[in-house]
Amino acid sequence: MSRGTEIPDVLTADVLTADVLAGASAYDVVVVGFGIAGGCAALEAARAGARVLLLERAAVHGGTSSMSGGHFYLGGGTAVQQATGHEDSPEEMYKYLVAVSKEPEHDKIRAYCEGSVEHFGWLEALGFEFERSYYPEKAVIQPGTEGLMYTGNEKVWPYQDQARPAPRGHKVPVPGDTEGTKMVMDLLRARVEEAGVEVRYETGATNLVVSGEGAVVGLAWKSFDETGYVAAGAVVIAAGGFVMNPDMVAAYTPRLAEKPFTLGSTYDDGLGIRLGASVGAELKHMDEPFITAPFYPPAALITGFVVNQHGERFCNEDGYHSRTSQFVMEQPDSAAYLIVDSEHVEYPKFPLVPLIDGFETITELEDALGLPAGSVVKTLERYNELADAGEDVDFHKAPEWLAPQRIGPWAVFDLRLGKAMYAGFTLGGIRVTVDGEAQRPDGSVVPGLYAAGACASNLAQDGKGYCSGTQLGEGSFFGRRAGRHAARVSSAGR
Numbered sequence: 001m002s003r004g005t006e007i008p009d010v011l012t013a014d015v016l017t018a019d020v021l022a023g024a025s026a027y028d029v030v031v032v033g034f035g036i037a038g039g040c041a042a043l044e045a046a047r048a049g050a051r052v053l054l055l056e057r058a059a060v061h062g063g064t065s066s067m068s069g070g071h072f073y074l075g076g077g078t079a080v081q082q083a084t085g086h087e088d089s090p091e092e093m094y095k096y097l098v099a100v101s102k103e104p105e106h107d108k109i110r111a112y113c114e115g116s117v118e119h120f121g122w123l124e125a126l127g128f129e130f131e132r133s134y135y136p137e138k139a140v141i142q143p144g145t146e147g148l149m150y151t152g153n154e155k156v157w158p159y160q161d162q163a164r165p166a167p168r169g170h171k172v173p174v175p176g177d178t179e180g181t182k183m184v185m186d187l188l189r190a191r192v193e194e195a196g197v198e199v200r201y202e203t204g205a206t207n208l209v210v211s212g213e214g215a216v217v218g219l220a221w222k223s224f225d226e227t228g229y230v231a232a233g234a235v236v237i238a239a240g241g242f243v244m245n246p247d248m249v250a251a252y253t254p255r256l257a258e259k260p261f262t263l264g265s266t267y268d269d270g271l272g273i274r275l276g277a278s279v280g281a282e283l284k285h286m287d288e289p290f291i292t293a294p295f296y297p298p299a300a301l302i303t304g305f306v307v308n309q310h311g312e313r314f315c316n317e318d319g320y321h322s323r324t325s326q327f328v329m330e331q332p333d334s335a336a337y338l339i340v341d342s343e344h345v346e347y348p349k350f351p352l353v354p355l356i357d358g359f360e361t362i363t364e365l366e367d368a369l370g371l372p373a374g375s376v377v378k379t380l381e382r383y384n385e386l387a388d389a390g391e392d393v394d395f396h397k398a399p400e401w402l403a404p405q406r407i408g409p410w411a412v413f414d415l416r417l418g419k420a421m422y423a424g425f426t427l428g429g430i431r432v433t434v435d436g437e438a439q440r441p442d443g444s445v446v447p448g449l450y451a452a453g454a455c456a457s458n459l460a461q462d463g464k465g466y467c468s469g470t471q472l473g474e475g476s477f478f479g480r481r482a483g484r485h486a487a488r489v490s491s492a493g494r
């Protein structure tokens, strides 16, 4: 794994000797990284008739995709949504994704929503079926094989009024956390091999090669002690994020560097992103991490209230877990506590948010936590007043989750950064067009260079708006588009 923030050298085209160009090492499209984005890019490029080489630095395909939870954010009327009676349309999905995006890229969101049903079918055609069933609980991931659940803030203020809510978290039909996407990656590998893509494992791209005109025309690779070059009509970088590179994390997303547990695989070291930067591509949203420490399930805990170290509420507690976590990060010292009375308290299903203690009185609780005297008393009074009225006019928590908290003892769960187990990964990367073409700061494209997946900057821009499934969803969707576009451009240049 490489650390550091250094930008790899750019090589000039004279390294592509006559031998390299003669054929054996010349490809229409070279894809860097065999995760979901790279696999989809390579497959579509090959299906479009391109001669494709796929380089993977690890000994196996899969990357972080193979470790992930298996949610794909899809909608607009998929077969699972229809079979489970959830009305949705590309327009409603578009409105929602625009609403949760910090800087919405309308053309990408539009393409993603309008192409979502087709993409759902394309994913299933890899060789599996999303179960036509729905998991109704508020959860991080469905424990079973149900094909659909809410994995975002669709029903949460202020979004519930901006787009008609629909569940869009489609999970592959394997129970548990990680085996599902591994199955998809194995199927993707089978389809990639059938399509005639040449795959080289334990081979990492190290530098890009550019022509005199500034177009990317190949790359240098390394496999153990061996090095070499390939010529390419186009290069698609799909080499993952940078959460495993402590220097890049410290430089770009210091919150992730502080205490959280990093979620990623060995080669999420940002080399792909730095390769893009080496030829002048702009990097976007590099300071945005996804950070989360879910306190639900059980959903009963959501009826409690969260205070900062002033003893004050600061958000609607029914937000998707990474939204609430992001609000916590913004509080003084990233400190917050979840308080739940004895009528509603249950133990968290995942031991991520520790129980500090149960307190007989709120005064005792304020004292023990070092919160200003009377602050939580006041907050609790107000919270109970709102809960009794059935409307949270202060923070707009949905009535479904409002319940007066009156019966002591009161349990306090620790949401402080460094105490709760926050986990995260990075969201920023190479600026790209809707077809995955890498862009410079002025918006012009770097000819011959594409990026997709976690090393590109796409829809998921920050933890507050993040919906589980957008990473796999957009990595596969825009990976496909990048592969097709690269194949087209490359064949036009032949």
Ligand SMILES: Cc1cc2nc3c(=O)[nH]c(=O)nc-3n(C[C@H](O)[C@H](O)[C@H](O)COP(=O)(O)OP(=O)(O)OC[C@H]3O[C@@H](n4cnc5c(N)ncnc54)[C@H](O)[C@@H]3O)c2cc1C
Pocket: 032, 033, 034, 035, 036, 037, 038, 055, 056, 057, 058, 061, 062, 063, 064, 065, 066, 067, 068, 069, 070, 071, 072, 073, 203, 204, 205, 206, 238, 239, 240, 241, 263, 264, 265, 267, 268, 271, 272, 425, 452, 453, 454, 455, 468, 469, 470, 471, 472, 473, 475
């Ligand atoms: C525990 C966990 C759960 C998650 N759950 C979900 C979920 O349910 N839904 C969701 O949408 N997202 C989820 N995510 C996020 C999601 O998994 C990733 O964002 C996504 O898989 C990234 O896909 P990718 O193809 O861009 O990268 P990867 O899958 O990481 O693939 C990149 C590949 O590039 C290779 N590589 C790196 N550098 C080079 C190089 N120089 N040359 C050649 N190869 C190289 C790597 O070895 C790797 O195989 C989860 C993440 C984690 C860690």
